[in-house]
Amino acid sequence: MSFVFRCEIVPVVKTQFESLPLSPALLGVIRELAYTQPTPIQAASIPTLVAGHDLIGQSKTGSGKTAAFALSILQRVSLPLREVQALVLCPTRELSAQVTREFRTLGRKHPGFTVAEFVGGQPGKSQRDALARGTHVVVGTPGRVLDHLQKGSLTTNAIVTVVLDEADRMLDMGFGPDVETILNRLPKSRQTVLFSATIPKSIAIICKAHMQTPVRVRIDEPEEARLEIRQLRLDTRPDEKFHALCWLLSKFPHNSALIFCNLKQTVIELTDKLESAGLSVGRLDGGLEQFHRDQILARFRNQSVRLLVATDVAGRGIDVEGLDLVINYEFPRQTDIYVHRIGRTGRAGRAGVAISLSGHNDKERIREIESNTGVAIEVLEQGPVNLSEVGPLLRALARPCSMQTILISGGRKDKVRAGDILGALTGDAGGISGSNVGIIEIQDKLSYVAVARPASRLAVQRLNDGRIKGKRFRATLVEGQKLDDAQAQAEARKKKSTNRRSPRSR
Numbered sequence: 142m143s144f145v146f147r148c149e150i151v152p153v154v155k156t157q158f159e160s161l162p163l164s165p166a167l168l169g170v171i172r173e174l175a176y177t178q179p180t181p182i183q184a185a186s187i188p189t190l191v192a193g194h195d196l197i198g199q200s201k202t203g204s205g206k207t208a209a210f211a212l213s214i215l216q217r218v219s220l221p222l223r224e225v226q227a228l229v230l231c232p233t234r235e236l237s238a239q240v241t242r243e244f245r246t247l248g249r250k251h252p253g254f255t256v257a258e259f260v261g262g263q264p265g266k267s268q269r270d271a272l273a274r275g276t277h278v279v280v281g282t283p284g285r286v287l288d289h290l291q292k293g294s295l296t297t298n299a300i301v302t303v304v305l306d307e308a309d310r311m312l313d314m315g316f317g318p319d320v321e322t323i324l325n326r327l328p329k330s331r332q333t334v335l336f337s338a339t340i341p342k343s344i345a346i347i348c349k350a351h352m353q354t355p356v357r358v359r360i361d362e363p364e365e366a367r368l369e370i371r372q373l374r375l376d377t378r379p380d381e382k383f384h385a386l387c388w389l390l391s392k393f394p395h396n397s398a399l400i401f402c403n404l405k406q407t408v409i410e411l412t413d414k415l416e417s418a419g420l421s422v423g424r425l426d427g428g429l430e431q432f433h434r435d436q437i438l439a440r441f442r443n444q445s446v447r448l449l450v451a452t453d454v455a456g457r458g459i460d461v462e463g464l465d466l467v468i469n470y471e472f473p474r475q476t477d478i479y480v481h482r483i484g485r486t487g488r489a490g491r492a493g494v495a496i497s498l499s500g501h502n503d504k505e506r507i508r509e510i511e512s513n514t515g516v517a518i519e520v521l522e523q524g525p526v527n528l529s530e531v532g533p534l535l536r537a538l539a540r541p542c543s544m545q546t547i548l549i550s551g552g553r554k555d556k557v558r559a560g561d562i563l564g565a566l567t568g569d570a571g572g573i574s575g576s577n578v579g580i581i582e583i584q585d586k587l588s589y590v591a592v593a594r595p596a597s598r599l600a601v602q603r604l605n606d607g608r609i610k611g612k613r614f615r616a617t618l619v620e621g622q623k624l625d626d627a628q629a630q631a632e633a634r635k636k637k638s639t640n641r642r643s644p645r646s647r
């Protein structure tokens with residue numbers, strides 16, 4: 142690296158949230174979320190961020206970086222000033238959605254706080270409307286944010302903080318020039334915050350050009366923390382891969398498993414194969430419309446789909462509570478992709494297992510990964526024995542999920558809140574026990590609710606017969622991704638939304 146940061150060695154001591162510069166409102170939300178302690182990156186970066194300094198943050202995935210910057214922004218935001226005060230740039234739509242959700246959760250005790258999501262595949266009009274109404278924070282992908290800057294719909298004069306989240310990923314995806322243009326258009330006096338798993342030269346150049354004496358915070362996890370993810374690999378011949386996968390799925394018990402492939406084509410083929418065998422599976426790749434990507438993620442998150450097969454781009458940054466197994470069906474081509482993939486499990490201190498199917502050609506890369514991460518990948522000596530036995534394995538795996546997802550045709554824009562849906566299901570009119578209702582996810586125009594399978598048909602009926610917030614909405618059971626297609630088309634026609642495919646999606 143050709144220049145020197147003002148580098149502060151931040152001692153990692155056990156800090157309490159109460160000793161961080163956060164308001165009682167924020168501490169209240171943190172208590173409700175049952176976050177007992179700040180993670181090391183939060184403890185180390187929040188004081189610097191709240192003080193308004195530039196910061197370069199580096200820590201492993203799942204270490205709570207989102208809350209680190211979201212809490213700091215919320216601490217500094219002026220609610221009466223209904224102008225954009227913070228801009229967060231993310232590499233993908235999924236990640237933007239996640240960050241937006243986290244802002245909403247953490248900002249729920251800030252009366253009138255609003256955050257808007259600016260991503261492609263959504264009508265620019267709704268984004269302009271959000272700006273016209275006055276929004277405090279904008280989260281989005283560089284392309285769409287730049288659109289709004291150039292059209293003049295997004296004004297920058299009140300922006301005091303810009304965050305580049307997963308900066309290395311953003312540059313990998315070719316967003317470098319867009320990011321530069323955006324940074325050049327922001328007020329000079331603003332705070333610039335950058336989070337990145339790695340700081341390659343390209344990032345160092347951006348930091349030098351756009352930051353003012355940044356504080357650099359880097360959290361090297363202690364040895365034992367790395368053991369939260371158990372890393373294994375199984376040497377497999379290409380023609381035995383499917384069999385090996387089924388064997389792994391039956392051998393390693395899981396609530397939710399994420400299966401990574403290098404290519405969209407493999408994702409499609411593998412999903413088809415698993416689906417035909419009756420497994421609870423969905424796919425996530427750049428070839429899907431945004432609606433489908435959101436829907437399958439919602440179903441995976443609320444545990445009504447057990448397996449998700451994904452490409453790297455689509456699966457980037459996915460944060461699913463209780464994801465206990467990651468499988469690399471195709472061995473990743475680069476070390477940092479490997480690290481990102483396995484980081485999807487073992488989130489926030491929970492244990493996880495990551496298993497890679499490796500072949501003869503992967504030896505060199507495995508060595509590279511082991512030397513870069515400093516951790517040896519355990520070799521599974523014993524794989525599946527009888528290759529003719531994939532049938533029984535599949536039959537044993539083909540059990541339905543205990544939850545099912547119901548799609549409701551109203552969302553945040555219709556003033557629908559989670560409590561309203563819960564009320565409609567469990568109230569006098571609903572008659573369904575609260576223990577049968579799982580995660581409720583409210584999106585802009587739609588909502589998803591997970592309901593225990595035995596109660597799901599009744600729940601659909603009750604939702605269709607009853608009212609939410611005095612209004613009637615349509616509720617449908619989401620069965621499989623194939624069915625989703627028909628549903629999505631109907632939905633798309635109804636909403637006349639303009640879902641476009643991102644040219645960058647893989």
Ligand code: ADP
Nearest residue numbers: 176178179180202203204205206207208460489
């Ligand atoms: P990163 O951006 O570093 O990859 P995230 O911000 O996505 O990580 O956080 C990972 C998970 O940890 C999220 O589910 C988040 O809700 C949770 N989390 C964040 N901070 C804490 C905390 N202090 N205690 C417990 N869980 C936390």
Ligand code: MG
Nearest residue numbers: 206207306458
């Ligand atoms: Mg993150």
